[in-house]
Amino acid sequence: MNPLVSPSWLAERLAAPNVRIADASWYLPQAGRNAKAEYAAAHIPGAVTFDIDALSDETSPWPHMLPPAPKFAAAMGELGIGDGATVVVYDGAGLYSSPRAWWMLRAMGHEKVFVLDGGLPAWRRANLPVENTRVTPRRAAFTAKPNPSLVRSFEEVMEIVRNRTAQIVDARGAARFFAKEPEPRPGVRGGYIPGSLNIPYTLLTNSDGTLKSPDVLRALFAEGCVNLASPLVTSCGSGVTAAIVMLALGVAGAGDVALYDGSWSEWGARPEAPVETN
Numbered sequence: 074m075n076p077l078v079s080p081s082w083l084a085e086r087l088a089a090p091n092v093r094i095a096d097a098s099w100y101l102p103q104a105g106r107n108a109k110a111e112y113a114a115a116h117i118p119g120a121v122t123f124d125i126d127a128l129s130d131e132t133s134p135w136p137h138m139l140p141p142a143p144k145f146a147a148a149m150g151e152l153g154i155g156d157g158a159t160v161v162v163y164d165g166a167g168l169y170s171s172p173r174a175w176w177m178l179r180a181m182g183h184e185k186v187f188v189l190d191g192g193l194p195a196w197r198r199a200n201l202p203v204e205n206t207r208v209t210p211r212r213a214a215f216t217a218k219p220n221p222s223l224v225r226s227f228e229e230v231m232e233i234v235r236n237r238t239a240q241i242v243d244a245r246g247a248a249r250f251f252a253k254e255p256e257p258r259p260g261v262r263g264g265y266i267p268g269s270l271n272i273p274y275t276l277l278t279n280s281d282g283t284l285k286s287p288d289v290l291r292a293l294f295a296e297g298c299v300n301l302a303s304p305l306v307t308s309c310g311s312g313v314t315a316a317i318v319m320l321a322l323g324v325a326g327a328g329d330v331a332l333y334d335g336s337w338s339e340w341g342a343r344p345e346a347p348v349e350t351n
Contacts, residue, residue, distance in 0.1 A: 074184075075324070076175065076186075076187055076188055076320055076323055076324065077187065077188055077189075077190040077284060077320075077324065078161060078187045078188070078189060078190065079189075079190055079195075080189065080190075080191070080195050080196045080198075080199040080201055081199065083117070083161055083189060083196075084199070084201050086159075087117075087118060087119065089159075091157055091158055091159055092158070092159050092160075092161065093119075093121070093152070093153060093154045093158045093159070093160045093161070093210075094117050094118075094119050094120040094121070094160075094161050094162075094163070095120060095121050095122070095123035095152065095154070095160060095161070095162045095163075095174060096108075096112050096116050096117070096120045096121070096122050096123065096162075096163060096164065096165070096193075097123040097125060097162045097163065097164050097170050097171045097173065097174035098111060098112065098163075098164040098165040098166070098169075098170060098171075098193075099124075099125050099126070099164070099169075099170035099173070099313065100166070100169075100170075101257075103257075106165070108122075108124075108165065109122070111165050112165075113205060114205055115193075115203040115204070115205055116193075116203060116204060116205070116208075117163065117193065117196055117201075117202075117203060117204075118202055118203070118204045119208060120163075120208065121152045121153060121154075121208050121210055123152070123162060123174045125137045125170060125173055125174060125177070125313070127148075128140055128144075128145060128148050128177065130144075135311070135334075135335045135338050135339045135342075136311045136312075136338055137173075137311065137312065137313070138312070138334055138335065139177060139180060139224065139334050142181060142217035142218075142219050143217070145177070145181050145215075145217050146181070146215045146216065146217040147215075149178075149181075149183075149213070149215035149217075150212055150213050150214060150215045151210070151212060152210055152213075153210025153211050153212065153213050154178075154183075154210075154213060154215055155213030155214050155215055156183075156213075156214060156215060156216050157185075158183075158185065158213070159185045159186075159187070160178060160183065160185060160186040160187070161186075161187050161188075161189055162174040162175050162178075162186065162187070162188055162189065163188070163189035163192040163193055163196070164192045164193065165192060165193045165194070166192060166194075166282065167191050167192045167193075167194050167195065167278065167281065167282015167283065168188070168190070168191065168192055168278050168282050168283065168284055168317060168320075169192075169313070169314070169317070170313055171188050171189065171192060172188055172316035172317045172319065172320040173312065173313045173316040174186075175187070175188050175316065175320065176223065176316040176319060176320075176332055179220065179223055180219065180220055180223045180224050180332075181217045181218065181219055181220070182216070182217060182218030182219060182220050183215070188320060190283045190284055191281060191282045191283040192282055194281070194282050195281065195282065195283060198281075222329075222331060223330075223331050223332065224331060224332060224334055225306050225331045225332065225333045225334070226333075226334070226335070227333075227335050227339055227340070227343065227346070230266065230306065230308075230333050230340070231346070233268075233306060234266060234267050234268060234347065237268060238304065239303065239304035239305060239306050239331075240268075240269075240270060240299060240300060240303045240304070240305050240306070241266050241268060241269035241270065241305075241306045241307075241308055241333070242269065242270050242272050242297075242299055242305060242306070242307050242308070242318055242322070243265055243266065243269045243270065243271050243272070243307075243308050243309065243337075244272065244273060244274040244307060244308065244309035244314040244315050244317060244318045245271070245273065245309055245310055245314070245337065246273045246275070247271055247273060249263065249310070249337075250264075250265045250271040250273075251263075251264070251265070251271075251350060251351060252264045252350040256310075256337070256341060257310070258310075258311075258338055258341075258342075260342050261337065261338060261341035261342045262341045262342075262348055263341070263348075263350065264341070264348040264349055264350040265348070265349055265350070266308065266340055266346075266347075266348075266349075267347050267348075267349045269308065270297055270298055270299055271297070272293070272294065272297045272299065272318060274309070274314040274317040274318055276293055277290065277293065277317060277318065277321040278317075284320065284321060284324060285321075287324050287325055287326070290321050290322075290324055290325040291325045291326065294321075294322070294325055299322075301322065301325060301326050301327040301328075302327075302328075303329075304329045304331075305322060305327055305329060305330045305331070306330075306331050306332070306333050307319045307322070307330065307331075307332050307333065308332075308333040308336045308337060308340070309336050309337065310336060310337050310338060311336050311337070311338045312332060312333070312334050312335070312336045312338075315332050315333065315336055316332060319332055
């Protein structure tokens with residue numbers, strides 16, 4: 074199943090009773106953007122806000138970790154996302170934080186979820202309607218069925234490092250991967266998980282924010298020594314752009330891909346975690 078949908082595909086289904094749309098925009102502080110203000114100013118008609126920080130495990134020391142299943146289920150119900158819904162997620166950058174929401178829903182057992190290729194910018198380029206009115210969804214029943222095959226913990230990644238049972242693909246830029254520039258979070262070392270491969274997420278999208286074609290993605294992964302037939306685990310700074318790599322791997326044909334939720338925020342901060350820099 075192709076995880077991407079086009080603006081025209083979504084436009085044809087805006088009024089469909091089983092389609093739910095969620096704006097999952099999220100930005101790093103240095104981007105200077107306010108996701109809530111942008112949503113209030115203009116969003117796809119009917120879209121609710123999917124806040125990856127609010128929908129996180131507040132007891133974890135690591136940023137926006139996947140929440141407990143009951144919390145996630147209750148939040149989805151309040152957003153009007155029920156068990157039978159077809160969910161389309163998007164963001165205001167094109168393709169940045171929406172794959173994280175796509176992964177979260179799938180990690181909680183909801184498979185009928187898609188990413189709007191190119192996000193809100195692509196929607197607006199197509200001259201499709203936006204609105205600034207408040208959306209009040211009807212409460213729905215969401216049953217969370219966590220799918221552990223899509224999530225990797227610190228302990229599981231440590232085991233992978235010891236036994237090389239999967240390839241780890243790191244979405245951060247090369248300068249951070251090789252510790253040539255400092256990590257943005259205090260107390261986090263520079264470097265990378267031993268044995269991991271560096272595929273910066275910025276390589277995977279076109280200049281207009283859409284995902285590159287399957288053939289181009291396959292070539293990029295092959296150049297980076299990523300074996301699409303191998304078990305794969307994606308990582309990044311805090312589990313957001315790792316989901317872009319996961320999405321791209323799926324489009325390229327990989328079948329066994331999980332995401333290390335703690336990513337470098339956790340790995341680089343835990344003294345027992347081995348780190349390499351060259």
